[in-house]
Amino acid sequence: MPQLSLHSPLGPITLSEEDGKIISLDWGWGRDQTETPLLCQAREWLDNWFDDPQKAGPFPFPLDPYGTAYQKKVWSALQEIPVGQTTTYGKLAQKVGGSPQSIGQAVGRNPIPILIPCHRVVGTANLGGYSGDGGVEDKAWLLQLEGAALPHHA
Known part of the structure; x- marks a missing residue:
């Protein structure tokens, strides 16, 4: 499963992708780093969101959280x-x-x-x-x- 970490004002966070969708955001730096197009776009969106949440708008990429x-x-x-x-x-x-x-x-x-x-x-x-x-x-x-x-x- 591709993962990509980034530095944030809250500390390091890691995004995980599966089948072209974001499935998790975890606190801490992930062990493996894979720059897929989706993860790079999500990282850029988060960087912009941390700069100005009002300007960033809603998260525009597909999410697929595991749950009931x-x-x-x-x-x-x-x-x-x-x-x-x-x-x-x-x-x-x-x-x-x-x-x-x-x-x-x-x-x-x-x-x-x-x-x-x-x-x-x-x-x-x-x-x-x-x-x-x-x-x-x-x-x-x-x-x-x-x-x-x-x-x-x-």
């Missing part, structure tokens, strides 16, 4: 949240079905963070969790980069 039908439904809904905006676990549960807890579990298992913007889902009184290496601090940083209002967090 319910997880994919949640991840699809995440991609509809505009840059610089947030929603809550509860509101997302009302939209796609399920409970806030099941939304939190699906969001936490998102294999393509940033590109599937799970950082845009917050609690009603706090940020909630985040699976990136820096945890909630990374989530807050991503939201601030996008210009989103942050809930008060304890």
Whole structure:
């Protein structure tokens, strides 16, 4: 499976491709580096996104995350949240079905963070969790980069 790593403001991240689609974004530097056209385009998009998320626009390349039908439904809904905006676990549960807890579990298992913007889902009184290496601090940083209002967090 081709992988390509890049330096980001959050540290090194690695994109993985399978059958012409992005299947994961992982924290850290990948062992193997393969510059496929898709991975190079995705790396360039991410570089631009980190410079100005509003200008970069939605991720324009195909994604194919591994997951259950319910997880994919949640991840699809995440991609509809505009840059610089947030929603809550509860509101997302009302939209796609399920409970806030099941939304939190699906969001936490998102294999393509940033590109599937799970950082845009917050609690009603706090940020909630985040699976990136820096945890909630990374989530807050991503939201601030996008210009989103942050809930008060304890």
